[in-house]
Every structure is written in C-alpha cells, then in structure tokens.
Amino acid sequence: MANILVVDDELGIRDLLSEILNDEGHAVEVAENAAAARAARLVARPDLVLLDIWMPDMDGVTLLKEWAAAGLLNMPVIMMSGHATIDTAVEATRIGAQAFLEKPITLQKLLKAVEQALVRKAVAPSLARNPSPLVSEAGSVSVVAAQSALLPPTHHSFELDLPLRDARDAFERTYFEFHLSQENGSMTRVAEKTGLERTHLYRKLKQLGVDLSKPKRGV
Secondary structure: OOEEEEEOOOHHHHHHHHHHHHHOOOEEEEEOOHHHHHHHHHHHOOOEEEEEOOOOOOOHHHHHHHHHHOOOOOOOEEEEEOOOOHHHHHHHHHHOOOEEEEOOOOHHHHHHHHHHHHHHHHHHHHHHHOOOOOEOOOOOEOHHHHHHHHOOOOOOOOOOOOOHHHHHHHHHHHHHHHHHHHOOOOHHHHHHHHOOOHHHHHHHHHHHOOOOOOOOOOO
16 A cells, blocks of 8 residues: 655644544554655655645645655645635646645545545556656656546546636536446436436536437437
C-alpha cells in the first residue's frame, strides 16, 4: 500500500485520518504545520500528501507553490479545507493539486480521492517513459490528461474556467451520455442507475440537449 503524509494543524483530524488510512493498510506520517510537513516530506518521501489549506505558520496553497517551484511536487497532493472558496480550490488545482476535499470529510469521499490519486501516480511513470502531448516539457503529467488516459472514450475532460452553471451542465451531459451508452439507450436502466425517476430523467436529458433521436434498444 501507500505511504501517506497527513498535514493538518488539528490533532483530531490528524488522528481520524490516520486511523482511517491505517485501517486501509496505508502507512501514515503526520505533520501539524508547514515546517513539519517539509521535514516529513524529505524523510518519508510520501506517495501522497493530504494537505490542509489553513494552517498557522504557512497556508497549504503557499506550501504547494513552494514545492512546485522547487521541483518537489513529484507526489499527488489532495487539498483539504472547511472554509476555502472556489477560487482557492481552482488555484490549488492549477498549481498541481490532484483534488480538493471539503471538511468535514466523509469516509467515502476520502477513500475515493486517495484511490484516484494513487492510480494517477501509478500511471504517471509510464506516461513519462512514452512522451506524448500528455507530458509537459518539464516532464510533469497533466492531471486532466492523465485522467483522460485512464477513462473510457465516452468520458471528457472539463474546462474549469467556465461559469459554474455551464461547467455543471457539461458534466451532467457527459454523465448521462455515458450511462445511456453503457445501458444501450435504455431509459429504464439509466433511471435506475442514476437514481432518477424516469419522467424526471427524460426532462433532464431534454434540458441538457442530449440527443435522444437515435433508436434505442431496451427502452
């Protein structure tokens, strides 16, 4: 399993995340501030860092920038915060963070984010050995490109600089198109899979402009 560094100034959160991740078989190191995180990163060489944004000595985004500028961002970083704005989350992603978790962090979201980040880390070396548009001149792998490489062809990456409503519509359109493809166009099965009532699903698809004109099997 992975070696994970948890950076948070709250003892309770460090203990809770450590317990959960240990139960999943991961080795966990903890740090209460940016200074301790720097030292732990050098000694432990973590496979993944869970980094709180608001800390007393230096905020997590600034530490992330520091690591990125020094070429030390060679492990996935998941940002955590209970008070961050969307702008802060977008900035952290632009710098190199793999994901953002809003506190209080649910068990399901934590484990899913950790699993996805470790999968991206695993695929990065193979992409680096085979240079392509996925890899920048500096040799770092684009998060969105790596995601796209791992996902089926029916998935798409999304522009984060869109207005929230447009970004949400783009995601929902792709989400429903994917499930329609998986279920061979069966509205009944898509309704069951997505947890929507069939009539509501149909209205939603029309609202999003999803093409329903093609003959569908199993409707």
